[in-house]
Amino acid sequence: MIEINNISFKYAGSKHQVFDDFSLRLESNNIYGLLGKNGTGKSTLLYLICGLLHAQRGTVSYDGVDTSKRRPDTLQEIFIVPEEFDLPATSLDRFVRMNEPFYPRFSREVLNNCLTDFELPTSLQLNSLSMGQKKKVFMSFALAAGTRLLLMDEPTNGLDIPSKAQFRRVVANNMADDRTLIISTHQVHDVEQLLDHILILDQRRLLLDSSVADICERYTFEYRAPGSDLSDVVFSEPSLQGSAVMARRQPGSDETQLNLELLFEAVTSGKAQLTV
Numbered sequence: 001m002i003e004i005n006n007i008s009f010k011y012a013g014s015k016h017q018v019f020d021d022f023s024l025r026l027e028s029n030n031i032y033g034l035l036g037k038n039g040t041g042k043s044t045l046l047y048l049i050c051g052l053l054h055a056q057r058g059t060v061s062y063d064g065v066d067t068s069k070r071r072p073d074t075l076q077e078i079f080i081v082p083e084e085f086d087l088p089a090t091s092l093d094r095f096v097r098m099n100e101p102f103y104p105r106f107s108r109e110v111l112n113n114c115l116t117d118f119e120l121p122t123s124l125q126l127n128s129l130s131m132g133q134k135k136k137v138f139m140s141f142a143l144a145a146g147t148r149l150l151l152m153d154e155p156t157n158g159l160d161i162p163s164k165a166q167f168r169r170v171v172a173n174n175m176a177d178d179r180t181l182i183i184s185t186h187q188v189h190d191v192e193q194l195l196d197h198i199l200i201l202d203q204r205r206l207l208l209d210s211s212v213a214d215i216c217e218r219y220t221f222e223y224r225a226p227g228s229d230l231s232d233v234v235f236s237e238p239s240l241q242g243s244a245v246m247a248r249r250q251p252g253s254d255e256t257q258l259n260l261e262l263l264f265e266a267v268t269s270g271k272a273q274l275t276v
Contacts, residue, residue, distance in 0.1 A: 001180060002026040002049060002149070007058030009048060018044050019055070020204050028148070029177065031194050034184040035264055036201035042184040043083065045201070046151045049182070050080045062149065076103055079147040083154040087134055089127035096141070105146030110174055114140035117170045118163070131158045139167070143174045150181045156190040164190050192260035200267050207267050212258055220249045221259035235266035 004024040010017045018041045026032060036042050047053040048060050051067035051074075060067050065074050088095065100106040115122055118136040129137065135158055142150055156164050171194055175181065183191050198215065200208040219234065225242040236245040246262050249255070 001028040001063060003059070003061045003064075004045075004049070005059050005061075007048065007055035007060060009044065009053065009055045017204065019048075021058070022204060022206070023058075024199070024206060024209070026180065026182070028180050030180055030196045031171075031175070032180070032182045032197045032199055033188070033191055033195040033260070034182055034199045034201065035186070035188060035260075037268065038186065040201045040203060042201060043153050046080060046153055046182065046184055049149075050078050050151060051075075052080070077148045078151070079103075079142045079145045079149070080151040081139055081142050081153065081155060083157060085134075085138065087126040087129070087138065090125075092122070092124040092126060092137060095126060099141070100145075103145040103147060107144050107146055110146070111140055111144035114143055114170050114174055117173065118166050132160065132163055135159065136163065136166075139170070143170065146176070148179055150179060151184075152181065153184045154186070155183060156185065156187050168194055188260040188264055192258055195258075195260075198260070198263070200264065202268055208263075215263065216249075216255050216258055218249055219263075220247050220253065220256040221245070221262055222247070222256055235262065235269070237262065237265065 002025070004022065006021050006023055007019050008017065008021060009019045034042050034045065044053065048055060049067060051070050054068045062074055062078065065071060067074060096111065112122055118140060120133065120136060124137065126134070126137065135155070139152070139155060156167055159167060167190070171181070183194070185191055195212055197211050198208055199206065222245060223239060223241040223243065224230070224245055228242065230236060230243070230245065232247045232250070233245045234247060236243045244259065244262055246259070246266050
């Protein structure tokens with residue numbers, strides 16, 4: 001679905017190479033978590049995928065079409081929710097009427113369902129909203145647009161704890177079967193229950209590209225009391241309960257829930273050499 005082939009990119013006036021001969025293939029019908037420390041190129045990669053930035057070398061294509069060409073039939077299938085954005089001083093109804101014609105599968109029903117789950121009224125004046133409310137409205141519009149590719153950059157920034165739970169519920173309830181979602185974030189606990197596939201970036205390199213199913217098939221995530229055997233542990237961190245550990249899963253053992261923060265620390269610290 002998305003082919004990133006040998007791209008190199010740096011911003012104008014900068015000597016820093018964000019990507020150098022970087023390649024990646026993303027399949028359809030997945031929810032990807034794009035993780036990495038600040039400055040590793042997560043946001044840049046999203047903008048390259050949707051064609052708002054152009055690689056100096058290499059290509060980024062969506063369904064075989066170079067996204068940098070910004071063709072209308074491609075753009076109607078892609079929606080990006082940036083980390084920061086402004087909304088016009090108008091009503092939500094007028095905003096929808098102005099923008100829904102660009103998206104052939106736009107659904108007012110999905111929009112209203114999302115707003116209801118976010119506990120927002122359907123009649124809103126956009127310039128009177130708080131930052132968190134604006135984010136909820138724009139994410140609701142993004143899901144209602146019905147695009148096959150949806151990109152979200154730090155979607156839970158600016159949301160309080162109850163709103164983060166609402167975000168997970170809204171995404172889970174309104175993801176169509178033929179849609180691919182890429183969530184770029186450093187707030188891993190906010191999204192780990194949603195993800196099908198994990199991508200971890202670090203300094204122009206892809207450290208991990210694996211499905212959650214494969215990770216949980218090979219590793220367990222648990223807490224062990226002080227003095228417990230740690231011979232099978234791939235990575236551990238001290239905790240109030242003893243140690244939070246990522247260990248090799250033993251034959252016949254139960255699958256555990258992914259601890260995305262522990263996985264991220266294991267991969268980015270270089271202390272764990274994963275085979276997924």
